[in-house]
Amino acid sequence: MVNRFLAACRKQKVDRPPVWIMRQAGRYLPEYRALREKAGSFLTLCTNPELAAEATLQPLRRFPLDAAIIFSDILLPLQALGVSFQFPDNGGPRLAQAFAGPEDWAELQAPASWESMEPVAQALRIVRQALPPEVALIGFCGAPWTLACYLLEARGSSDWTKARIAAHRWPSQLQKLLSTLAHAMGEYVAFQVAAGAQAVQVFDSWAGVLPPEQYQELVVPALERLFRSLEGLGVPRILYLGHGSHLLRTVAALPLEVVSVDWRTDLRKAARLTGKVVQGNLDPAVLFASETEVKRHTKAMLQRAPEVGYIANLGHGIWPDTPIAGVEAFLTAIQENP
Numbered sequence: 001m002v003n004r005f006l007a008a009c010r011k012q013k014v015d016r017p018p019v020w021i022m023r024q025a026g027r028y029l030p031e032y033r034a035l036r037e038k039a040g041s042f043l044t045l046c047t048n049p050e051l052a053a054e055a056t057l058q059p060l061r062r063f064p065l066d067a068a069i070i071f072s073d074i075l076l077p078l079q080a081l082g083v084s085f086q087f088p089d090n091g092g093p094r095l096a097q098a099f100a101g102p103e104d105w106a107e108l109q110a111p112a113s114w115e116s117m118e119p120v121a122q123a124l125r126i127v128r129q130a131l132p133p134e135v136a137l138i139g140f141c142g143a144p145w146t147l148a149c150y151l152l153e154a155r156g157s158s159d160w161t162k163a164r165i166a167a168h169r170w171p172s173q174l175q176k177l178l179s180t181l182a183h184a185m186g187e188y189v190a191f192q193v194a195a196g197a198q199a200v201q202v203f204d205s206w207a208g209v210l211p212p213e214q215y216q217e218l219v220v221p222a223l224e225r226l227f228r229s230l231e232g233l234g235v236p237r238i239l240y241l242g243h244g245s246h247l248l249r250t251v252a253a254l255p256l257e258v259v260s261v262d263w264r265t266d267l268r269k270a271a272r273l274t275g276k277v278v279q280g281n282l283d284p285a286v287l288f289a290s291e292t293e294v295k296r297h298t299k300a301m302l303q304r305a306p307e308v309g310y311i312a313n314l315g316h317g318i319w320p321d322t323p324i325a326g327v328e329a330f331l332t333a334i335q336e337n338p
């Protein structure tokens with residue numbers, strides 16, 4: 001059987017678009033909530049290989065998905081760089097301490113070994129064993145800019161003022177921080193590929209807070225370093241460009257195969273401007289509509305998608321209280337295609 005996801009990443013023709021769901025393992029699934037309770041904390045779930053593998057596989061048992069994404073978090077590997085943080089039960093990640101200025105990251109460097117992330121490698125091996133060959137396994141990391149946003153802000157934000165100010169106050173030092181993160185994350189995803197990941201997705205969730213010129217000058221060199229380092233691995237490289245409709249031209253020259261776009265980006269335009277395979281981009285809010293409406297919106301999305309080189313997905317992560325019926329209607333509409 002063909003692996004639809006990997007074929008589409010290579011711009012090969014497939015019988016229908018492959019599909020997976022951004023943040024497909026998570027709180028909208030009752031079985032995830034039960035597992036999370038059993039684990040006691042989100043970090044335990046991430047660092048126990050059996051539990052992380054189980055969380056990864058849960059959505060695959062329920063839905064006909066073409067890919068699994070390893071259950072973890074973009075902040076997890078920062079522990080190997082000496083950064084500590086917590087995931088309180090509500091409200092997103094919290095760093096023990098924000099990076100207040102360049103002196104706070106002057107000493108930051110990629111770890112000598114990724115041994116401390118062995119639980120992630122172990123979870124990847126368990127999942128790969130459990131999956132049929134037609135289902136792809138995706139590894140991931142945070143993009144340098146998005147990770148820097150959390151390091152500078154110490155928590156989530158909607159406009160990332162501290163990070164944007166830092167980018168103007170200390171441009172060369174920030175560039176150095178992004179370069180260090182790029183180097184570290186390149187090694188970290190290569191470590192995931194060695195353990196069985198067949199594609200890698202780099203999440204630049206907060207790309208869109210920067211204008212194109214600044215994204216080009218400050219961020220693109222770091223992304224170039226990261227993606228270039230993965231060249232020899234032979235796995236598809238995916239960049240998620242959150243809120244990034246204005247950055248499509250800017251990422252066109254990067255050495256990667258797939259651009260994942262949010263719900264405000266036109267899929268055809270994304271394919272045309274980047275020349276890459278495109279992934280996305282249903283608004284996660286659509287899944288709360290009636291089944292008929294979910295199907296109508298999904299089919300409209302497929303109409304707007306390029307015929308080859310397209311992977312169906314949401315435009316951002318699925319929300320915790322999403323109705324399962326909405327997810328099912330979304331997947332059915334894709335299976336019914338064409």
Ligand code: CP3
Binds near residue numbers: 074317
């Ligand atoms: O199936 C999957 O995709 C799960 C694996 C996964 C998680 N986080 C688990 C998680 C992935 C791929 C991520 C990526 C991630 N984490 C991103 C990039 C994608 C995006 O959404 O933009 C970002 C920015 C983060 C940082 C992060 N982690 C935030 C902002 C939050 C809180 C918001 C939220 O969704 O709760 C987390 C916590 C988190 N990461 C949870 C899960 C399942 C919830 C924790 C819990 O179960 O208590």
